[in-house]
Amino acid sequence: MSQHLSLSRAARLAGVSRGELQEKIRCMGLPTFEGKIDVEQLLEAYPEVDIDRDPVLERLQLIMADARPKKHKGDNWLPEPEVLMSRLHDFQRVLIRTKTALNTAEQLVSEVAERLETAARGTEAELRAQTQDLSVRLRQSLEKLGRSADREAELFAKDALLRIVSASVRIAPSGHEFFVEGSDSLLEAALKSGLHLDYGCSSGNCGACRVRVLSGRVRKIRAHDYVLSGQEQDAGFVLACSNTAVTDVLLEASEALTATDLPHQEIRCSLRSIEPVSDDLTLVRMQTPRTQTLRFMAGQRVKLTTENGFTRSLAVASCPCDARNLQFLVSRKPGNDFCEALLSGTDGQTVLLEGPEGEFLLQEEAREPALFVAVGEGFAPIRSLIEHAISIDNAARLQLYRIDENRPGNLFDNLCRSWHDALDNFGYRLLEPASAPGDVLHQVLQEFPQIGECQVYVAGPAHWVETFVADARTRGAQEQRLHSDVFE
Ligand code: FES
Numbered sequence: 456m457s458q459h460l461s462l463s464r465a466a467r468l469a470g471v472s473r474g475e476l477q478e479k480i481r482c483m484g485l486p487t488f489e490g491k492i493d494v495e496q497l498l499e500a501y502p503e504v505d506i507d508r509d510p511v512l513e514r515l516q517l518i519m520a521d522a523r524p525k526k527h528k529g530d531n532w533l534p535e536p537e538v539l540m541s542r543l544h545d546f547q548r549v550l551i552r553t554k555t556a557l558n559t560a561e562q563l564v565s566e567v568a569e570r571l572e573t574a575a576r577g578t579e580a581e582l583r584a585q586t587q588d589l590s591v592r593l594r595q596s597l598e599k600l601g602r603s604a605d606r607e608a609e610l611f612a613k614d615a616l617l618r619i620v621s622a623s624v625r626i627a628p629s630g631h632e633f634f635v636e637g638s639d640s641l642l643e644a645a646l647k648s649g650l651h652l653d654y655g656c657s658s659g660n661c662g663a664c665r666v667r668v669l670s671g672r673v674r675k676i677r678a679h680d681y682v683l684s685g686q687e688q689d690a691g692f693v694l695a696c697s698n699t700a701v702t703d704v705l706l707e708a709s710e711a712l713t714a715t716d717l718p719h720q721e722i723r724c725s726l727r728s729i730e731p732v733s734d735d736l737t738l739v740r741m742q743t744p745r746t747q748t749l750r751f752m753a754g755q756r757v758k759l760t761t762e763n764g765f766t767r768s769l770a771v772a773s774c775p776c777d778a779r780n781l782q783f784l785v786s787r788k789p790g791n792d793f794c795e796a797l798l799s800g801t802d803g804q805t806v807l808l809e810g811p812e813g814e815f816l817l818q819e820e821a822r823e824p825a826l827f828v829a830v831g832e833g834f835a836p837i838r839s840l841i842e843h844a845i846s847i848d849n850a851a852r853l854q855l856y857r858i859d860e861n862r863p864g865n866l867f868d869n870l871c872r873s874w875h876d877a878l879d880n881f882g883y884r885l886l887e888p889a890s891a892p893g894d895v896l897h898q899v900l901q902e903f904p905q906i907g908e909c910q911v912y913v914a915g916p917a918h919w920v921e922t923f924v925a926d927a928r929t930r931g932a933q934e935q936r937l938h939s940d941v942f943e
Pocket of ligand 1: 663664
């Protein structure tokens with residue numbers, strides 16, 4: 456019996472990125488049906504799927520630790536997460552056995568029916584011979600029934616477990632898909648997956664995150680002040696920031712698909728911390744008020760104005776999935792009045808933020824390798840783009856070349872190394888501080904001689920980036936795949 460899985464689920468079961476799976480499907484010419492793949496085709500593409508090393512269960516362990524219920528009076532009816540996980544694992548084994556037996560029985564019944572039809576058309580002697588043969592075959596099959604697991608049943612059980620720990624959400628009309636894990640709301644899960652659902656406060660006050668549940672079940676996990684009318688509730692509307700998915704869900708929701716879909720925003724943020732990360736760069740953390748968050752796309756900039764009127768346009772150096780806690784990289788080079796104003800201010804001083812703006816964005820639908828080149832302050836938008844690329848999991852390969860005055864082992868170097876350690880498809884090179892554009896391009900071409908088939912993102916000082924882009928063009932980089940952002 457054929458079973459279809461969405462590509463996102465199939466990629467998880469196979470333990471690969473969605474982009475990698477799509478590439479494999481393309482290379483092997485495997486059929487897909489409305490964004491789904493048959494289990495048999497998946498096993499053909501990944502016969503080496505390791506059923507014993509269960510990434511689902513490993514993931515489950517993390518999710519359950521995160522989702523662990525807060526203890527309060529009378530809340531002891533749930534077993535410890537570890538116990539629950541072991542029971543689920545046992546349940547998975549039972550399910551594999553049962554499903555294997557069911558698959559075998561199904562095959563058997565159809566074989567019996569076929570043979571009986573053939574025998575009915577034959578002579579009496581042939582009928583007797585067929586019946587005897589069939590009876591031996593049946594006995595042998597019954598003896599084997601449930602003893603060994605078939606691969607399809609193992610995959611089925613894994614998928615069932617995955618459905619228990621994470622619900623899949625599909626958005627109409629875009630068709631975008633994401634998973635809700637742990638105690639995340641629909642909105643949090645969507646943002647973590649790199650989607651740009653409409654929202655405002657993220658705390659149940661504004662109603663901007665209203666979505667309509669077309670199928671499946673959701674559950675309210677947070678009280679909210681915004682009141683949905685009876686009519687809206689009857690029509691299936693809920694607030695994405697206050698509900699989670701119980702089952703797989705189809706939602707009707709508005710999304711920003713391009714930068715121009717995002718509203719212009721003005722937010723008074725408070726300065727949370729200033730941390731030097733190299734001889735001339737400082738990491739500045741800011742926080743928006745509880746009832747306001749900044750909607751932006753990875754790679755975009757905002758205009759910041761200090762209390763004493765100094766202004767600078769800066770790229771957001773953090774992920775749009777955490778739109779309350781924003782990070783920026785500020786140059787401490789002499790003469791940077793904005794930086795001096797920030798440094799001389801007090802913790803908690805307010806900074807007016809206006810934006811977002813800019814088109815230095817990730818090509819979200821691109822499957823080809825994405826190369827990132829970050830020079831100094833240019834790491835701010837590049838970091839945001841990389842975090843977004845990791846979230847949407849579309850590119851077959853991600854490679855970062857980073858040039859900084861920094862010594863290895865500082866905050867950002869550690870961050871890049873952690874990406875490299877955690878992701879099979881992420882490469883990282885920390886290059887010499889004074890690397891010239893030509894030297895970096897030479898290194899890129901050694902690793903990616905077909906640079907024309909890659910998406911290239913470069914950010915850094917204007918003269919450096921312009922030289923690199925001009926040289927890359929002459930070496931085959933495609934204009935429409937070259938993206939740059941410059942800093943004065
Ligand atoms: S984002 Fe404001 S109510 Fe959900």
